[in-house]
Amino acid sequence: MSEHATESFLAHRNLLFTVAYEMLGSAADAEDVLQETWLRWVKVDPARVHDPRSYLVRITTRQALNRLRTMKRRKEAYVGPWLPEPLLTAPDVAEDVELAESVSMALMLILETLSPTERAVFVLREAFDVSYDEIAAAVGKSPAAVRQIAHRARRHVDARRPRQLVSAASSRAVLAAFQRALETRDLQGLLDVLAPDVVLLSDGGGVKQAAVRPVVGAEKVVRFAAGGLGKVQGLITTEPTVVNGSPALLVRLDGDLDGIMAIRVEDDRIAGLYYVRNPQKLTRVTAETTLTHT
Template sequence: MSGDPFITHRRLLFTVAYEMLGSAADAEDVVQEAWLKWTNVDQADVRDPRAFLVRIVTRKALDQLRVLSRRREEYVGPWLPEPLLTTPDVAEDVELADSLSTAVLLVLETLTPTQRAVFVLHEVFDVGYDELAKAVGKSPTAVRQIAHRAREQVAARRPRGIISPADTRKALIALQWAIATGDLHDLVDILAPDVVVLGDGGGIKQALPRPVSGADKVARLFAAGLAGWGAGMTAELANVNGGPALIIWLDGELDSVVSMRIEDGLVSGIYTVRNPEKLSRMMQEAAVSR
């Protein structure tokens, strides 16, 4: 492979860091630190640059994840991952798109830092147990046990069945129609009985202070919202985190990004990010890959 291995693998490194941290800004910091480390090693002695670079990023992301865990305990209101504007081809890699989705990233938040690293690296990026052991500082046997527990936890919490971009797009179009016309009928018809809505304003923008659950409550929430939004709000479909999402504009300014979790054809989760610090990259496509 010609060229600087760091440049060759940079998209992969960013994706690993983002899936571990749920923050593009923090992922970029980790990748930058990895580059500084890379420039200070004797690269001629590195037999497998990809594995070496992934190991560096993993260790630095683990350190950052422990800091973020403490910071998120003080976060105002619900915390949601930072949305990424992605290219249409990302959706073609079903496993990558699934792992980038807001629904799955929220599931990963329930894991310990080491469990998250092991799950992401093994299940998404096909890193072997021996290499994983080096990355997280555990024995291969311990890593296998960690991987098993992480898989069980994720399987119990992740969306049921195959995620259908078509079903997601249909639900988002129903919300888009509601915003444009005030007609909630199509959206209410596809709400799961136990649907949950989360809003992330980060204490900067007004958002839901806590989750709202149940189809009736969510329908009333949207009815009240539509009544107050007025004519200045528009919504456009976009590729976000490897799947369909809505970018919401208010009086010509970027207001929020809405993504959904679909299970058995019904909307079981609606996630709205309004925190402007998490929307600063939404006009720039993120370079992600496996």
């Protein structure tokens, strides 16, 4: 069983990581879940396993649910807004519209408003097309209850998700305009590229300076950015990258990584700005992480 178990686990590892990450929003916690999944998987009687992929997804889901409930207490004590841990992803992820949306900062923040069970059901059903019977086995509910939970979660998410999906090319164009305005400190240029009701969330985790509350409105966001730039001692540079399947900016201060700035675009303007500065969340932005729904 040991060699066979290893082969099966490695064959599905990227899928299992994606399941755990979409449920948790944390790569570090997702890796811990995969370790716990492995420890349970090697103890399973092979005679009980007809479909290794489904069985592994079930174990991963259960471990992620346990971790999600623990994380909820951690987040309640978190300093300032909590943002998902950004992942450097391959450019082709951005071209897979469904995958890119499912791991986007915008959607993952919406998933934060669901209960742990609702989030698990939504992720498994909507992102991975897992059957209701399999989800029921994973979350410990009846198939009928899972259908109701899925319907409730979908309605909740649909009411809050972006009105339209934006192509990677359109997002890159908007991001380039934002980058130019930011680097030249063109305040009018920043106003032009921001939606009137734009929301800025910055995550310093109590370690790096960040706004402790959301900054709402284009003029307030520009004032906040101008104030922050004015206090910086050193040279700020930005470079385009792809984070969570979407165009983003990697921000450096005197050559050292300072943070990741992701965006949400609506109607050719930035409607959401997500700036992650917490150093503990910046460990997965220098090497690509493989994400998959298959």
